[in-house]
Amino acid sequence: MRLTCCRSFYLTKTGMKKILLVLGIVVLALAAVVVVNTLRFPTATQSKSEPLPALPDSAVQHFQQALQLPTISWGLDKPIDTAAFRGFNQFLQTAYPRISSQLSRQAFGEFSYLYHWKGSDSTLPPIVLMGHYDVVPVEAVAEKMWRQKPFSGALVGDTVWGRGAVDDKGAVIAILESVENLLRNGFVPKRSLYLCFGHDEEIGGTRGASKIAAWMKAQNIKAHFVLDEGGMIKVDEKIASQPLGVIGIQxxxxxxxxxxxxxxxxxxxxxxxxxxxxxxxxxxxxxxxxxxxxxxxxxxxxxxxxxxxxxxxxxxxxxxxxxxxxxxxxxxxxxxxxxxxxxxxxxxxxxxxxxxxxxxxxxxxxxxxxxxxxxxxxxxxxxxxxxxxxxxxxxxxxxxYDENWWAPSGKTNTNGVAYKAVTGSLKKVIDNPVPAPYLVIGATDSRYFRPISSEVMNFSASTFMEGYHGIDERLPVSEYRRMIAFMTHLIKDSQ
Ligand SMILES: [Zn+2]
Incomplete structure (x- = not known):
């Protein structure tokens, strides 16, 4: 039997050539578009930072003292060492006399603190700078592996050692040093500042930061922006030829x-x-x-x-x-x-x-x-x-499983003034940074603050993040210094 139905689909050699030619042109055109798009892709800009101000010896000593206090969060149902947390409160009063006398303060959940630095213009929405001073425990087996004792606060060469140096006492102390110094210099902010220091972030922040945020919401406070831990300056030639300012926006x-x-x-x-x-x-x-x-x-x-x-x-x-x-x-x-x-x-x-x-x-x-x-x-x-x-x-x-769940947060506007204030201050403390907004994949206390601000960001101006939740947690003094300088710029520049 002859197959007649499909004769019209029979392709001649010329027909096949034409198809191959068309395919070839399509592939070439695609390749051309891809290459042109790649060549037209923007290149990061260059910028020059300002010299970092010198650090007084006391700034390093304060950091060491903070690390010596074992403010450990053991677990939700486990008791804390109240002496250590009281010691931290005592440390705050002694190390930061101007903050203690000139800013008002409320305690939440006994050991989380909210300081209020009143601005001269009460119509401006305030800024919230936050961090947590509780730390995760050091496992008994791991303690021997530390090169310096985890609660020694040892200063060896250019580095301060201790649990919490990176996560997150470094940031807390950087905020305090910066504000104390601004007070010393007679700086008066136009915009009010809230300094928020949690004592239970490592176990969910339900007694500290969540209560503070709820209180602020009840007061109808709308913050200009909120800045918390959760970002860093990433210097890695394999990823980028310039430092990346990795800033959490969601x-x-x-x-x-x-x-x-x-x-x-x-x-x-x-x-x-x-x-x-x-x-x-x-x-x-x-x-x-x-x-x-x-x-x-x-x-x-x-x-x-x-x-x-x-x-x-x-x-x-x-x-x-x-x-x-x-x-x-x-x-x-x-x-x-x-x-x-x-x-x-x-x-x-x-x-x-x-x-x-x-x-x-x-x-x-x-x-x-x-x-x-x-x-x-x-x-x-x-x-x-x-x-x-x-x-x-x-x-x-x-x-x-339980009541402890939440939906993904809203996203901070990377074209907004708050984000620009952070990236502007970043440019002042390191050469050629490239702001890289990102999705925070863990959880921080800052999520509680979304109801009081659409502009929540997670960032520390440090290039060093080793050892947190692990062994040999430490922070070079040079990075600590950069963090303080960043905070000072940010406070001044976002007025
Ligand atoms: Zn942390």
Whole structure:
């Protein structure tokens, strides 16, 4: 039988050549667009900083004294060493006499403090500068590994050592030194300042910062901006040829989910083909098998754009400049690193697994807790739905784990005056910085302040971040000095 139906689709050699020619032209045109976009991609500007003012010896001594006080947050239900926290209060009075006598102060949750430096123009919205002075514990096994004792506050060469040097006493003391010095010089702010020092950030900030923010909201205070920990100056030639001022402008959401499977257990000598533990284990494996879908938020877009302007890598600039074509390549590249992966997607990870009471009894109930950090654009509800669909097994009940959850925060405007004040001050303390706004993937106390300000930022003017929550936490005096200079510029320049 002759096949007649498809004769019209038969291609001659010339026809094939034409198609190849058209394809070739399309590929060349695409390549040309990609190259032109890459070449036209902006390049970071250069700038010259101002000399950093000299530090009085007392500034370093105060930092050392603060580090010597073991203001440890052990856990939500664990008692604190009240003597250390009282000692810190005493230290504040002694080291900062002008702040103590000229600013008003309220305590929240006994040990968190809100100082108010009244400005001369009460119509201007105030600034909130914040930090926390509680620190995480040092594990007994890790203590021996420290090169200097964790609560020694030792000054060795150009470096001050101690738990909290980076996270976050350095920032707290930098604010205090800067304000005390401005008071000493007779500076009177036009705009009021609030200095907010939390004592329980490491365990959620529910007794300190959250109460302070709630009080400010009740007073109808709308802040010009809020600045907290959570950013830094990143100097890394591999990423960018100029220092990156990594400034947090938005925080991910947070939620934990409880997964529960109930199935009659029994004697372990005659197990059924599937047990509650098996079903739960499969559910967890499905969640972890592949990452959640990438959902690039605007804040990460802005970060990539800024980083690429200072990148020496043609490939990086090409990928960022041509996301319409290379978006998936960029996503898969970012997904390879756990930090950048967390900047483009919601994360899910089991943190608690619980089942069984005895080695020869198959348990009837198996539960797990899955913690999630939620990318802007998604919500605790949509994440729950994703978990349900991915597990796709009705025997696994999914519910919210506790009341401790929040949606992703709003985003600070990177064209606004508050952000510009921070980047302007940054330019005064280091040469050629490139402001790189980013999505904060952890959680800080500043999230409580979103209701009182749309302009919340996370930044410390330090290039050094080693050892926090780990071993050998320390801060070079040169960085501490830069942080104080930055604070002083910021206070003066945002009036
Ligand atoms: Zn911290």
């Amino acid at each position: 925080e991910k959401g947070y939620a934990s989910y409880k997964l529960q499977v109930e199935l009659p257990g029994g004697h372990s000598s005659q197990p059924a083909p599937e047990t509650a533990i098996d079903i739960l284990a499969k559910a967890l494996a499905k969640l972890r098998e592949k990452p959640t879908p990438a959902n690039m938020p605007e804040a990460t877009q802005e970060f990539l754009h800024a980083t690429a302007t200072a990148s020496n890598s043609f490939a990086t600039r090409m990928a960022v400049a041509n996301q319409w074509l290379l978006g998936s390549v960029l996503n898969s590249q970012l997904s390879k690193d756990r930090q950048t992966s967390a900047m483009i997607r919601t994360t899910l990870v089991p943190t608690i697994v619980d089942a069984g009471v005895k080695d020869n009894v198959i348990p009837t109930v198996a539960t797990a807790v899955v913690n999630s950090r939620i990318i802007p654009g998604e919500t605790p509800e949509t994440v729950k739905e994703y978990i349900r669909k991915t597990i796709n097994d009705d025997r696994v009940q999914i519910s919210g």
